[in-house]
């Protein structure tokens with residue numbers, strides 16, 4: 001990893017000259033939707049576990065709230081001063097005190113018994129099929145495919161790596177605001193203006209149904225790499241490497257964001273992940289290695305797919 005950024009990021013002027021919209025060949029699955037409530041569609045076991053745990057704890061909370069509310073109403077109605085002109089004078093009731101100590105303890109034990117296994121599953125890092133190092137910078141991400149040496153014969157030290165900026169950020173000639181130029185860039189990259197603040201100029205690409213291990217760190221301040229549809233979030237702390245893992249089960253495009261306040265433009269360093277077939281992933285890696293050697297730009301996975309270098313993408317339905 002001699003050069004952290006071995007690939008230049010795509011030039012939008014070139015994209016625009018190439019003539020408008022690039023079909024993505026992939027469905028956008030992981031993004032916020034208008035009037036949406038709850039979680040984004042879960043495409044990993046971890047995300048399903050978290051969703052289940054959330055529902056489970058919500059039920060417990062609802063029961064407790066209903067019980068306490070009923071108790072309050074009963075006390076107000078039954079034990080008010082008007083109905084009890086001569087108040088009782090006792091101060092203690094041991095059975096009730098034992099109950100209100102033990103019952104909450106039991107509730108916490110039950111919650112812990114279900115939540116700790118989910119936490120351990122997240123934090124037990126399996127053997128990786130693909131290992132990627134994600135480095136948070138003010139204010140963009142860098143992705144390094146640590147096992148993908150670009151040119152093993154002539155330059156065994158350079159791995160595939162590239163920066164990922166929000167479309168519309170100053171790096172892409174924007175000012176973090178929606179303008180006609182930014183919309184044109186989004187369309188050129190295969191998005192619409194709905195994906196403003198989410199879409200990036202380069203995407204992290206991973207194969208479907210493979211175990212991906214992400215090494216997360218920060219280059220300057222603390223950032224955090226988070227992907228709601230995968231149920232993962234990990235702080236990127238300068239000087240140390242943290243790990244997260246996921247196995248995405250559905251091809252598509254997913255959006256996440258930096259989730260630790262890292263400075264003035266924290267809101268403008270989103271994350272785009274494209275989950276593709278194994279064949280498309282391999283072709284994408286090869287195309288980008290070739291681009292590094294030839295001094296070319298980052299190659300989007302849609303170019304690989306649409307050029308027919310890989311098997312056609314099966315786009316799964318979004319439920």
Ligand SMILES: [Cu+2]
Nearest residue numbers: 258260262266
């Ligand atoms: Cu941030």
